[in-house]
Amino acid sequence: MIKNIGIVGTGVIATEFVTQVDISKYTIHSVYNRNERSLRTFRETHNLHNGYTDYNEFLDDDELECVYIATPNQTHYEFAKKAIEKGKHVLCEKVMVLKAEEAKELFELAKKHHVVILEAVTLFYMPMYHEVSRLLKENVLGKISTANITFGSCKEYDENNRFFSLEKGGGALFDIGPYALSAAVYLLGTDIEFVSSEVVMAPTGVDEKSVTVLKTKNNELASVMLSFRGKLPKQILITGDEGFLKINDFPRATTAEIFYNNGTTQVIEDGNDRDVFTYELDMLNHLASEKGLNHVPDCREVSQRVVELMDAMRQAWGWEL
Secondary structure (H helix, E strand, C coil): CCCEEEEECCCHHHHHHHHHCCCCCCEEEEEECCCHHHHHHHHHHHCCCEEECCHHHHHCCCCCCEEEECCCHHHHHHHHHHHHHCCCEEEECCCCCCCHHHHHHHHHHHHHCCCCEEECCHHHCCHHHHHHHHHHHCCCCCCEEEEEEEEEEECCCCCCCHHHCCCCCCCHHHHCHHHHHHHHHHHHCCCCEEEEEEEEECCCCCEEEEEEEEECCCCCEEEEEEECEEEEEEEEEEEECCEEEEEECHHHCCEEEEEECCCCEEEEECCCHHHHHHHHHHHHHHHHCCCCCCCCCCHHHHHHHHHHHHHHHHHHHCCCC
């Protein structure tokens, strides 16, 4: 079993990881940050023995088995690639990479080096979604017609903030887009295709808000609305000819509800939102042991399809990285 985890980065999400992961199953073995002061503070706060300001030294630790990357978006590709080449498994925060060709390269490289790389899109790993996926495959909603996914916040515009920084991989697409697009692909299938998209760009050159239409081979339509300049519910609605399914606060949701045409309802409830990092590492271990995934979609295939859709959206917007 893969147990010894090294953290890359010492920010907010790294703090969540180190404080929420199940330490009876996993060990926070080490941490890397090139900033010595930030590294020291993080180590002292969380009582971590091994700390590095040199990434190569961090990876050369033979006891290190898996790297959790929790740094800004534009750094993920290089950190992940080096870790894989050193034979380390990788759990990388969303968005894993900014281009489809980079994702394809990393997944192929991981296969070559007999390691697993996963994107930490929380909904992939929450048990409730595994049950919803099973029910949808069993046609609990009948023939699926549409999906509507919304995710938005009203962030104060600041060109120096990473959310609006082109250099730091900012924009709604790369920050909240992975959740919304992953929900569509995870629940409707990886054959979903890009149809059209409209966007409003921020002055810094990143996307501020957008509406995108997707379509499956079975003529299921999905709309995905993202916004950094207007609060939207984090909500998934999937409709079929026998009812509809609703999931609120969907990134770490533990509950979904089905409303049937005959007036009855069904609640699906499973998991704990504070256990999501443990669920992520559990899935990494599952895939590293080369066990089958008959019960859930392969999240690696979903991640690849999502970044391909992102490429198509950016192309429609005229946004070249």
